[in-house]
Amino acid sequence: MARVLVYAEARDGELRPVASEAVTAGGDLAEQLGGSVDVFLLGPPGMAQRAADLGRYGADRIFVAEDPAFSSYAADAGVRFCEYLVGREAYDAVIFPASAQGKDLAPRTAARLDRGLATEVVSVGVDGGRPVATRPMFAGKAVATVAFAELPALISVRPNVFRPRERPADGSVQVVEIASEPAAQRVTGIETGDREALDVSEANIVVSGGRGMKDPENWSVLEDLVEALGDDATLGASRAVVDAGWRPHSEQVGQTGKVVSPSLYFAVGISGAIQHLAGMRTAKTIVAINRDADAPIFSVADYGLVGDLFEVVPALAAELRRVRAGG
């Protein structure tokens, strides 16, 4: 029977949202292959209990390595863990999230196992009984279908694309001994901003500002809209305003920034250069607010609103608050 192995990401002993997404992607593939999903993860003592939840999304067996050092990302141990599991049982595919951790762990594991890797995958399938994956290339101008010479196929899935789907399975947890040493590098700390903002690549709603914002001081207008939209909204930015030093690099959406696939994307004062579109064209719904009716962003936006953003955005925040209050 076909088996798919999934890396479930945890930080500080908590599963991250991409964990259930990766398990869902694994479930999608296992369903097509006619097989089951195993999950592996690392975390501090107590992680095993919290990991059991992944059974809801289709995890048949959940292998957990516990060590105080696994509170933060442990690259060396992660590779060893995967190598151990793949050496013990035949897997058709190993799925990682294309998150900061996964983007580091997946290629390391591919090199260790001497297997091919497809990154930033947006859908998985089966061709001739073997896994295939599709991924955007060339700034989103093409979508490639990738096949693998040998199994397991290694795949990293783009965050926010595989929405967690309930697919109840056994979810039996087994603790596996994986040593934290040797480790060539160590995570010695994590720095977060003033408030632990939701990352633009993982937020469900993104409000991005561009040059039309005119001045970094004006971002309070967008911050207010984010607040009105709720806890799963965050700020993004175009390259122009990041290069101008108005906003941090971590917020940049686009070809040389982050690729985002939120449910809802607001492009505010962004004209819509191809490099920006590369970063957000896979959003489920796009809203554009721009004073220039000819701006290219309107050609990809599901809903366009032509007007002065300094009038439209506050009105939008107020209307959202009004309808929410009214139920």
Next chain:
Amino acid sequence: MGIDPSGVKYVMNPFDEIALEEAIRLKEEAGDGLVTVLSVGPEESKEILRTALAMGADEAVLLASPESADGLVIARALAEEIGGREYDLILFGKQAIDDDNMQVPAMVAELMGLPCASVVVELQIEGRHVVAHREIEGGHEIVEFDLPAVVGAQKGLNEPRYPSLKGIMAAKKKPLDVKEIGFTEPKVRIVALQEPPSRAGGEIVGQGPEAVPELVRRLRDRALV
């Protein structure tokens, strides 16, 4: 669908510019050192290596192969070349911006048994010890390790310089070797290339703040807000 590469002008990957800038700065600060630029690719890449030399690299090597490659194949070719040299730090751009694979730096580290920090926005090196700030969701992760090591450069690490006229002149005298190499078999293969699903965009809901209630109504209809 396929890609016709004829007539394409090759430019340096912006993340590679950042990696190279960091290498040149480290050499300048140390007052000593050798910056070697390596590339794997077609003959046309020589032009880019010449730019790298003009920016301040000391020597350049192109590993030229007409065959196609995947991330692991490129990583192997690089690891083999680097393994035959003396080095303290291997810098990469965090990812290419054509195929966006983002695989090679971590693969080279793994193949060479070296520590690695990918997506680095801040780098401090004291003696042989490295403290790197790696970008993660919602913040930075501080990663520590010893040289030799692999680092993937992310925007924010530095502001790359433009080659000076003096640099461009000097580059003409710097060594640029082309080594013909054979690739190992790729492990992944593109079996189809399609245009992305087009977006059925283009609807203008209205003009100015008067159109806001209509916009909100539509978003609520689709349970988006």
